[in-house]
Structures are given as C-alpha cells and as structure tokens.
Amino acid sequence: MASSRSSPNIIITGTPGTGKSTHAQLLAQESPIPLKHINVGEMVKDRGLHESFDEEWQSYTVDEDKLLDELEPLADRGGLILDWHTCDIFPERWIDLVIVLRCKHTLVWERLEKRDYPLKKIQENNEAEIMGVVSDEARESYQSKIVVELTSESMEDLQENVSRMVEWISNWLDNNAKQHNGTQS
Secondary structure: OOOOOOOOOEEEEEOOOOOHHHHHHHHHHHOOOOOEEEEHHHHHHHOOOEEEEEOOOOEEEEOHHHHHHHHHHHHHHOOEEEEEOOOOOOOHHHOOEEEEEEOOHHHHHHHHHHOOOOHHHHHHHHHHHHHOHHHHHHHHHOOHHHEEEEEOOOHHHHHHHHHHHHHHHHHHHHHHHHHHHHHHO
C-alpha cells in the first residue's frame, strides 16, 4: 500500500547504549531526502511531555498522550527518524520502518558505565538486551516485514547499517512513486 506521505517515518530503537542517536544522526546526514531526527527522550524532557521524574531510576515518566499529540502533525507529514528506547506507543499507521539495534550485553554495560548510568539502570538495561525485550516489543507492535534487527557493535556496523537504511529509503521512494503513478493513471 502506498503512503500518502512523500517521505517515510523511521523508528530507530534499541536498549540504551546500542547506538540509536549515533545511527539517527548519521542517517539524517546521509539520507537521499531531508529527514528530521527526533531524540524522543530529549523532546520529552525539553517540552515537558512527562508526568513526573523518578529519582530512583533517574528518568522521566512520559505522558504518552502529550507526546503523541506533539508528534502527530509531524508524523502525518513524514520524514521523521524517531530515536527512542521503546517503540510500541507509536501508531502503526505512522511508521514505515522499525530498526532495532542490538549488541552484546557486555558492550551495553560498558557504554552505559561510561555515561554514568546508575548501576540499577545498567543492570536492567543489560538484562533487557540479553532477553531481546525491545526486539520482541517491536515485532509485537508492527508488521514483521517493517521490523529489521541490526547489529551495532562497531564503526563498521554503524556505516553498514546506515548504508542499508539509505538504500531502504531510496527503495521506499521508488515504490511510493510507482504506486502513486499507478493509481493516478
């Protein structure tokens, strides 16, 4: 089915420490079309789209209704890269591709330690990576054909992953144009 949008919406998700923001920033730079990178966690904090701050976990409790209201007009236009550790709150109709980044749990641990995460959060995120929680959530929330799991352990992985996403965007644009031309003739 062709999208009425001229640009796709992409989610880059994964356990904290898997490289979501780095992938999203590089994809926004290398994309064949302009894409807007939205770090959802930063948006929640900066725009007050939260209910409270959890001191124990050092994180905000997201007000999902406020967040979705803020994102809907942008998602309807298309051209978004949504960068967040979860993906199941975004309506399926918004999303064209879900990238789930995965890496060895020991790398997640090291990366989160370097970012001064509290030990409890490191342990929880490490366990989530081992159990494949984010991947399972993505597959339960979206059609399996739009969910792609990619390894994110090295700079080579980063470049290869972004190249694959750029190729996917080009294919999406071609398919969308063909379907629109087919329905207009």
